[in-house]
Amino acid sequence: MNYYITNNTATQAVAIKDIPEVDYAALYDDLKERLKQEQYHVAHYFATPDENRLMFYIVLLDDKEHQIMLARFAMEYYDDIALPSLTALHPAMHPYEREIAELYNVKFGSMPWDKPLRFSENRRNRNSTIDNYPFYTIEGESLHEVNVGPIHAGIIEPGAFRFICDGEKVLHLEIALGYQHRGVETEFTSTDNRLRQTLLAESIAGDSAIAHTSAFAATIERLTDTAVSDSLATERIVALELERMAMHIADTGALSMDVGYQLGQVACEALRTMTINTTQAWCGNRFGKGLIRPCGTNKPLTKEKIDMILANVEQIGRRYAEVSDDIKSSPTLLSRFEHCGIVPRSEMLRIGGVGMAARASGLVRDIRSSHPWGKYATETKHESISQHDGDVMSRLMMRCDEVQQSVARIKSLLEGYTPETSSARPDYECALKSEHLSFGLIEGWRGEICHVALTNSEGKISTYKVKEPSLHNWLALALAVRGEGISDFPICNKSFNLSYCGHDL
Amino acid sequence: MIYSKIKVLHSHGWQYIPDLNDVTLTEEFRGRPELTVTDDMSDVEAAAKLCPTGAISTAPFSLDLGRCLFCGECALRAPRNIRFTNDYKIGTTSREALVVTPETKQIDFHPELVRKEIPKLFSRSLKLRQVSAAGDASIEMELNATGNVNFDFGRYGIEFTASPRHSDGVVITGPISKNMSEPLDICYAAIPEPKITIICGSEACSGGLFSESKAIDRHFIEQHHVDLWLPGAPTHPMTFIDAVMNLIGKKQR
Numbered sequence A: 001m002n003y004y005i006t007n008n009t010a011t012q013a014v015a016i017k018d019i020p021e022v023d024y025a026a027l028y029d030d031l032k033e034r035l036k037q038e039q040y041h042v043a044h045y046f047a048t049p050d051e052n053r054l055m056f057y058i059v060l061l062d063d064k065e066h067q068i069m070l071a072r073f074a075m076e077y078y079d080d081i082a083l084p085s086l087t088a089l090h091p092a093m094h095p096y097e098r099e100i101a102e103l104y105n106v107k108f109g110s111m112p113w114d115k116p117l118r119f120s121e122n123r124r125n126r127n128s129t130i131d132n133y134p135f136y137t138i139e140g141e142s143l144h145e146v147n148v149g150p151i152h153a154g155i156i157e158p159g160a161f162r163f164i165c166d167g168e169k170v171l172h173l174e175i176a177l178g179y180q181h182r183g184v185e186t187e188f189t190s191t192d193n194r195l196r197q198t199l200l201a202e203s204i205a206g207d208s209a210i211a212h213t214s215a216f217a218a219t220i221e222r223l224t225d226t227a228v229s230d231s232l233a234t235e236r237i238v239a240l241e242l243e244r245m246a247m248h249i250a251d252t253g254a255l256s257m258d259v260g261y262q263l264g265q266v267a268c269e270a271l272r273t274m275t276i277n278t279t280q281a282w283c284g285n286r287f288g289k290g291l292i293r294p295c296g297t298n299k300p301l302t303k304e305k306i307d308m309i310l311a312n313v314e315q316i317g318r319r320y321a322e323v324s325d326d327i328k329s330s331p332t333l334l335s336r337f338e339h340c341g342i343v344p345r346s347e348m349l350r351i352g353g354v355g356m357a358a359r360a361s362g363l364v365r366d367i368r369s370s371h372p373w374g375k376y377a378t379e380t381k382h383e384s385i386s387q388h389d390g391d392v393m394s395r396l397m398m399r400c401d402e403v404q405q406s407v408a409r410i411k412s413l414l415e416g417y418t419p420e421t422s423s424a425r426p427d428y429e430c431a432l433k434s435e436h437l438s439f440g441l442i443e444g445w446r447g448e449i450c451h452v453a454l455t456n457s458e459g460k461i462s463t464y465k466v467k468e469p470s471l472h473n474w475l476a477l478a479l480a481v482r483g484e485g486i487s488d489f490p491i492c493n494k495s496f497n498l499s500y501c502g503h504d505l
Numbered sequence B: 001m002i003y004s005k006i007k008v009l010h011s012h013g014w015q016y017i018p019d020l021n022d023v024t025l026t027e028e029f030r031g032r033p034e035l036t037v038t039d040d041m042s043d044v045e046a047a048a049k050l051c052p053t054g055a056i057s058t059a060p061f062s063l064d065l066g067r068c069l070f071c072g073e074c075a076l077r078a079p080r081n082i083r084f085t086n087d088y089k090i091g092t093t094s095r096e097a098l099v100v101t102p103e104t105k106q107i108d109f110h111p112e113l114v115r116k117e118i119p120k121l122f123s124r125s126l127k128l129r130q131v132s133a134a135g136d137a138s139i140e141m142e143l144n145a146t147g148n149v150n151f152d153f154g155r156y157g158i159e160f161t162a163s164p165r166h167s168d169g170v171v172i173t174g175p176i177s178k179n180m181s182e183p184l185d186i187c188y189a190a191i192p193e194p195k196i197t198i199i200c201g202s203e204a205c206s207g208g209l210f211s212e213s214k215a216i217d218r219h220f221i222e223q224h225h226v227d228l229w230l231p232g233a234p235t236h237p238m239t240f241i242d243a244v245m246n247l248i249g250k251k252q253r
């Protein structure tokens, strides 16, 4: 089958007319075979109204050849035929097909998990509401159900978890999401104010503000033919790696807390504070809001700030390494973290796991190495870190190692770096190319983030789609707890730390 | 094994902020803005147009912190008229008091507007339940940080509980999604009287970027008395700490 081929270093958006329009049957046959091979996975698949048709777009990634492959197909809006489900063959496709079904009432024949994805405000079936989510049930005398949420015990976002347990042992966990749905994608298209769109990107998932805004900026820059300067490219990677450090350290602290390891908890709290205060001293916000902007920056690095960042990351790296060493040499911690919440590599692959959690299971999905952009594509080639066991310990060790890798990356980018004397300011006015498809593909701390924008004939964003890595990885959490004691759920959950709002949009 | 722990402890040192009343944030931090009227207000008009949440009014000139996301872009667009200071003491008792005018030199906190029973009952122990209603996680992390090793708000007996039944009030974050509006009502009903309501973050104060979204349902705010409004995107832990201390009468701004 014919795809439009591009890659993540492309500086230009793709004219929609250049994306081959195929038959669903051809796409189905092609994906059926292709997705059996590990080198391929789908970064986005969505439908959007196009006059009186429904146009489906697919963004397929070829990790081996570092290519991004685009195709589309159309369906008459009122067609009542069922499309054969790809989820039935490749469970990784489930969130995409569920979203399309929820929004447009498209039927997927033999879809094994035909359930609403997030109860969006613009869903077709108004009778399906979040409080009557069709949870899976199992009958049995020794079984009981445990319901957690939507509001949880700690200060975290809402989501409903239904466990089916046999005694203490979890047989099945189902996670119902959608409580956080704000209508993010619709808001992108209901405004022309580019700054407002930028802030929407920042709020997709506040703990990944830098990663999501980087994806947005890339999307806009491809639509405006803006070349990213060398220093902007450098500073964006520094910001992204600071965000990764902050969240990996925060999660190390959270895991420590859940097993009663107070020393690790408080040490990580302090180190996270130091990391986010570094970001704050750079841009005025602890989460990097205000730092990434399309086509330029308001917060170019200065000599003083570079020195401050270098000194801080050096210290954070050293102190965090001491915590990692302590974890590794504490048998009481190892006995909680090891062999707990295992997701084998084969399962990760089957469900389409991405990012850090996939790498913990030995599945190397990492946009920095498979589809490098910016500085990853030129100066600082990225060597992905991975683990084998796919347990809580592996996910924790991913964090320990990736923090050190981020420290090294920031140092290598900033040591000897002289910022440009006058760097480009953000541009909120420049016109977007009309009838184009653009994308932003970034490896955030959780994993692969993919934004896709379509513009109409007036050069306005007519469709904006966001893919958060959590969209795939929530299912990995559900599988991880199978067979575990329910009391291990908190550490399994923290070991993934997935986004609710990024999923629910 | 013990050696590695001593090492962590040694490097960790002493982290907690000794006096929470004496904290100055970095100059870069964007807190309370200061507004200046100039003869030519065209920059303000341009800034008002640029503002993503319509927080700026031109006639008369004002900036509503309840809508502001502290992106700082207006100050870059109208540098003579808008300047952000690092003053984080921006939480207060009424929604109207969040509107900054050229006369505003600080966000006033009016202790007389606080319900009498609040300082009386809660000045030595205040347990709060947090409900995220489409908060974007940054604000939830900041609330968590109030209890961490640096801020240690627990030293005043102020903590977050795991159940509404054990709490004295609710802290709401996020613009309040439709899908969360019912769970929020149920949670609120489970809190024993008298109960405090704290609205945390500009998104919670006004809906922020989502104020016009059809996926939002803000009936809760219309139906209940709010004791504390805290702007921010996200609200800085110090903003939260300062405002709550004022609310329970432990401090006067």
Ligand code: SF4
Residues within 6 Å of the ligand: B050, B051, B052, B053, B054, B055, B056, B063, B067, B068, B069, B070, B071, B072, B073, B074, B075
């Ligand atoms: S800082 Fe606040 S008032 Fe200024 S543009 Fe941003 S949101 Fe609007």
